[in-house]
Amino acid sequence: MLAADPDPRSGQALIDATHDKNWIVRLAALEALNPADPDLRVDVEPAMYDSKKKVRLAAAAVVIHLGELKKPYPTKRTTKPKTAPTSPRHPE
Numbered sequence: 001m002l003a004a005d006p007d008p009r010s011g012q013a014l015i016d017a018t019h020d021k022n023w024i025v026r027l028a029a030l031e032a033l034n035p036a037d038p039d040l041r042v043d044v045e046p047a048m049y050d051s052k053k054k055v056r057l058a059a060a061a062v063v064i065h066l067g068e069l070k071k072p073y074p075t076k077r078t079t080k081p082k083t084a085p086t087s088p089r090h091p092e
Contacts, residue, residue, distance in 0.1 A: 023052040030058040
């Protein structure tokens with residue numbers, strides 16, 4: 001199966017298949033792509049404008065997942081210092 005093959009040519013074959021004339025092949029290629037490589041986004045984005053809705057949705061899902069890979073790990077949020085509430089009747 002191409003999705004599990006570590007050979008870079010297999011990944012390129014899947015990218016090429018996203019341009020196939022048969023929409024089922026395009027959909028299967030998008031679903032088989034290994035979304036661990038953020039550089040795939042450039043190759044996958046054109047499929048978001050496919051004529052078939054299922055292909056567009058699969059491409060969007062891959063792009064969203066690739067976007068999640070680039071997010072840094074959450075850091076500890078700093079909280080704002082609490083200030084005493086001011087009353088409209090008693091301005092400071």
